[in-house]
Amino acid sequence: MKIKWKRNKGELAVVVVCIIVGYLLAAQLRTVQLTGAADAASASRLETLQELYNEQSEQNEALEDQVKQLQSELSIYREQAASGEAGSEALRQELEQLEITAGRTDVEGPGVCIILEDSTQSNVTGNEADYLIHDSDLLSVVNELRSAGAEAISLNGERLLANSEIRCTGAVVTVNGRRYAAPYVIFAIGDKETLYNALTMRNGVVDVLGQWGITVKVTMNDLLLIPKYSGTVEYRYAHTVTGEEGNG
Structure with a gap:
């Protein structure tokens, strides 16, 4: 058993x-x-x-x-x-x-140089994005320059046209299809004093960005060089209006 x-x-x-x-x-x-x-x-x-x-x-x-x-x-x-x-x-x-x-030719002339860098302040909001430069911040600067009569503008060497995009893609910004990280350098050709005053006026764009500790340095220059747009512009839908179409 x-x-x-x-x-x-x-x-x-x-x-x-x-x-x-x-x-x-x-x-x-x-x-x-x-x-x-x-x-x-x-x-x-x-x-x-x-x-x-x-x-x-x-x-x-x-x-x-x-x-x-x-x-x-x-x-x-x-x-x-x-x-x-x-x-x-x-x-x-x-x-x-x-x-x-x-934007099909290099241009030079007087204007302003703007350098923007991310904030180095201590994070008190808990959101790191509050202390970084975003596309909206760059657009605010560019729009202010255009309103002040800037005749040519570049961002990190990229010539800005009417159809140039400035948008966040993660931690960087895309301009004319190319990605750039801070610091951001903007050149604007025009009346240098008018451009400078438009950016640095009280409660202006530099003031607002400074509240978040974002460093914005604006300097006037007697001679700046802005390169031509290196990409291509293709119109697929827009076309000129002929005389007959205009009269119709």
């Missing part, structure tokens, strides 16, 4: 071991299947991203070629305007004004 009990006990142990081993094998197989599926999904996503990257690169190359072609045509127009023909001086001046407005 005792021998039979030992035998049953041994068989039971073998059964238990087999069950445990089977469970472990099933778990391992499941893990392998999940890993394979994850690898396949990652490979598929990587392939998709690569295709998107290639497509974007081709589009950028096409736009760069278009810019070069337009710049070549613009050079021809400049030469024609400087050829001394009747009305060429007026045409040259108009072309120069249009280039400045469109």
Whole structure:
């Protein structure tokens, strides 16, 4: 009787071991299947991203070629305007004004330089974002400069056009499709005293930002250089109005 009990006990142990081993094998197989599926999904996503990257690169190359072609045509127009023909001086001046407005040429002149840095004050609100520079802060400065008559503005070297975006993307700010972190440096060409007074007046934008400890340094300069817009502007929906459309 005792021998039979030992035998049953041994068989039971073998059964238990087999069950445990089977469970472990099933778990391992499941893990392998999940890993394979994850690898396949990652490979598929990587392939998709690569295709998107290639497509974007081709589009950028096409736009760069278009810019070069337009710049070549613009050079021809400049030469024609400087050829001394009747009305060429007026045409040259108009072309120069249009280039400045469109941001298609480097410009220089007097103005102000503004440097903005994140606050170094102790966090008393519990929200770290309260002490960082946001897109709304930069837009406030830019709008104030435009209202004060700034003729050309750049942010961290990016020429700002009418359709330039300034928006937060995480802890940085995107300008003309490029990402920048603080400190932010703004150049504005115009009447330097008017621009300076517009920013530093009592309860003005510099005053408001200073309440959060954000450092804003404004200096007047006799000569600033603002580079031309390096991107492309494509109009897909807007077009000029012809005489017949205007009369209709």
